[in-house]
Amino acid sequence: MPEDPVKMSELSPEDRERLTLTGLEVEMKNREGSFFQVDQEIRQWTSLNEGIEILPIHEALRKYEWLSGYSWNLVKKDKDQYTKYVADQPEPRGFVIIARKGSKTIYPLQACLFLARSPVQHVHNIIIAEEGAELHIISGCASASYTKTGSHIGVSEFYVGRGARITSTMIHNWGEEISVFPRSAARVEEDGVFISNYVCMQPVRKVQMAPFVDLAGRNAIARFSSIVVCTQGSYMDLGSVARLAAEGSGAELVTRAITTGGTIISRGMIEGAARHTKGHIECRGLILRDGVIHAIPEIKGDVVDTELSHEAAVGKIARDEIEYLMSRGLDEDVATATIIRGFLDVRIAGLPDALQAQIDAAIDSAEKSGF
Amino acid sequence: MLEIEDLHVKIGDREVLHDINLTIREGETHVLMGPNGSGKTTLLRAIMGFSGLDVTKGTIRFKGKDITNLPIHERAKMGIGMLFQRPPTISGLKLGKLLAVTSGDRTAMVSEYARFLHMDAFMDRAINLGFSGGEIKRSEVLQLMVQQPDFVMLDEPESGVDLENITLIGNAIARLLEKDVHIVNRKKSGLVITHTGYILDYLDADFGHVMCDGAFRCHGNPREILKVIKTSGYKECLACQKIQ
Helix, strand or coil, X not given: CCCCCCCHHHCCHHHHHHHHCCCCCCCCCCCCEEEEEECCEEEEEEECCCCEEEEEHHHHHHHCHHHHHHCCCCCCCCCCHHHHHHHCCCCCCCEEEEECCCCECCCCEEEEEEXXXXXXXXXXXXXXXXXXXXXXXXXXXXXXXXXXXXXXXXXXXXXXXXXXXXXXXXXXXXCCEEEEEEEEEEEECCCCEEEEEEEECCCCCEEEECCEEEECCCCCEEEEEEEEEEECCCEEEECCEEEECCCCCEEEEEEEEXXXXXXXXXXXXXXXXXXCEEEEXXXXXXXXXXXXXXXXXXXXXXXXXXXXXXXXXXXXXXHHHHHHHHCCCCCHHHHHHHHHHHHHCCCCCCCCXXXXXXXXXXXXXXXHCCC | CEEEEEEEEXXXXXXXXXXXXXXXXXXXXXXXXXXXXXXXXXXXXXXHCCCCCEEEEEEEEECCEECCCCCHHHHHHHCEEXXXXXXXXEEEEEHHHHHHHHCHHHHHXXXXXXXXXCCHHHCCCEECCCCCXXXXXXXXXXXHHHHCCCEEEEXXXXXXXXXXXXXXXXXXXXXXXCCCCCCCCCCCEEEEECCCCCCHHHHCCCEEEEEECCEEEXXXXXXXXXXXXXXXXXXXXXXXXXXX
């Protein structure tokens, strides 16, 4: 590999493969834009869609004065030590995506955040979909094959305008000694839709996050899906929080978690703060090898006419399901893998086929390695 | 095709099948009747090799080979198939995906079978998730048609199924058991559990057996046995000394 890769295509074959596993198209096939950051260096950014602008955050803040009102607005600087660390950086890094009014993407924009030699990578991203815009983003976060330790801290602020739609799919492929602290928040205006997906099938030392969505406009919708496999030595504290602040708004938080020896804390919180709102939390966990899955669903209703529910189930694969498939001719290992694959197969309404395919590919890869 | 000799089966400490002897030849269809809890489903599960059952005595031979201790999937690969009365729901696993895995070199036939059973719209649905009674049975028959077993066990194929679906399922099972092939050339065999006998309108079963309290009480013409049960109930079978 070149000592200092400028473009994704100049990475070593091994690291290109690692990025491919996070859903990134190194050759930009079926992508409408791209952003590539190695450690703190922004190497590449481009948008092929006239209605959508993608810029490094420091340039965007210089170019658009109004943008400062969107920066550190949904995520507070003093939220915790990690946000403070990012806020204290003299040179902010990360990206800004602005989807102009009515613009639409068919294929997703991709953002690649690659940890190579820095002990800490920090990013601050602002994503804005103006009225009626439709924006799909895939964030592939990975570390280089030779990077054994480090931390990634990512602050993301999403603004979903009136009747707009953002889907954000984040696929992680870190290393066994790398810790990750995403800090995200979103505000969704009237008739807006925010879909957030998180996939992590590979070992990581620690992931801790609890993205928050404020459904501020009437009939605003949010869906969070997390699909994770937690290997021995990994610790994942994952959650999402939704506030149904406007009439007719709704949220769904879905988690499929498998532990093969690691610890998963699966949190979910929905607050029904307005009338005619609906929220549902679903967490299903499979313990394949001794490990921990701790599901903590919370629902809080503040008014009449809010309907909130949750369901959580943690256990093993049912023997009768395995034997049912064996009676169709599958041996026990194949039957078990087939059930696990199905367990992780969450169909996400409203997700473009290209992004669903990337999630499927990440799960396929984990299946091939025997979870 | 299938020879069961002196089979005894326990669940936990309790013997639930006693002294079962049964021979099913190539091309034959047998019917198994008996009151609820008499052991009919347990016998099918023992033949398939499910866990939770302990064969304490006797043998099960299939195509001349002792399969008493073979794992389930090897029995399936040898040609045993089973329609479940209450199959599990496997959320996330699509019916189409399972059929793709089990169809082997019969992939091209999957669509035709699915259309025949009006299941083509269910290929992207998770197995049995939200299926009605009739849909579950159609899914089961479809899986068996794709699997093409030589020996088919059917556990109450008509239960929970409306009349229209019984016709569809009955015709599909008849096809599965090669009822359209002359008996001399017929290779497929079956063992069918039924309470109502409706399925027999499509199958022309050859032999009937009545099971009570884990043992056979009667063997004979299936339609005649069914007639006795319909008029006098199983008490007639319990009183019958013919088998003792």
